[in-house]
Amino acid sequence: xxxxxxxxxxxxxxxxxxxxxxxxxxxxxxxxxxxxxxxxxxxxxxxxxxxxxxxxxxxxxxxxx
Numbered sequence: 001x002x003x004x005x006x007x008x009x010x011x012x013x014x015x016x017x018x019x020x021x022x023x024x025x026x027x028x029x030x031x032x033x034x035x036x037x038x039x040x041x042x043x044x045x046x047x048x049x050x051x052x053x054x055x056x057x058x059x060x061x062x063x064x065x
Contacts, residue, residue, distance in 0.1 A: 011052060012042055018050035022059060032065065 007013065007021050019026045033041035033048055040054035059065075 012049040013052050
């Protein structure tokens with residue numbers, strides 16, 4: 001039996017999960033997280049994870065993306 005954790009309870013999200021959670025497209029998220037000063041990306045080797053709480057904070061204060 002595999003227990004599925006809801007997206008809103010995960011601390012780190014894949015690009016696909018972050019896109020579904022935030023409504024921001026995968027390509028836009030990829031472009032945003034490629035920037036050197038991005039505060040909501042976590043690199044695990046070459047795998048890119050999105051810090052959910054930091055992404056929420058960013059979208060709360062952003063005027064446009």
